[in-house]
Amino acid sequence: MRTASFVKRPxxxxxxxxxxxxxxxxxxxxxxxxxxxxxxxxxxxxxxTARFAGVNAHACDDNSAERLWALSQDLxxxxx
Numbered sequence: 001m002r003t004a005s006f007v008k009r010p011x012x013x014x015x016x017x018x019x020x021x022x023x024x025x026x027x028x029x030x031x032x033x034x035x036x037x038x039x040x041x042x043x044x045x046x047x048x049t050a051r052f053a054g055v056n057a058h059a060c061d062d063n064s065a066e067r068l069w070a071l072s073q074d075l076x077x078x079x080x
Contacts, residue, residue: 015037016034016035016036016037019034019037019038020034023037026039031060031062031065032060033055033059033060035053035054035055040053040054040055041053041054041055042054042055042056042057042060043055043056045057
């Protein structure tokens with residue numbers, strides 16, 4: 001695969017963020033990962049495109065996200 005095929009122009013790069021901010025299909029869906037103006041598909045961690053497309057299961061683990069949030073808040077509180 002050539003690197004140039006993965007490079008996006010600024011408008012293309014911003015399009016998923018704009019879509020996620022306005023897409024009614026995402027109403028009531030928190031914590032999803034998006035790419036290319038859609039919800040990212042689950043990846044096969046051993047597949048050839050796992051590092052370039054989709055989302056790995058560990059990134060969608062709500063318990064891990066909650067632990068990371070709590071840890072981040074704790075560390076920030078200690079810094080002040």
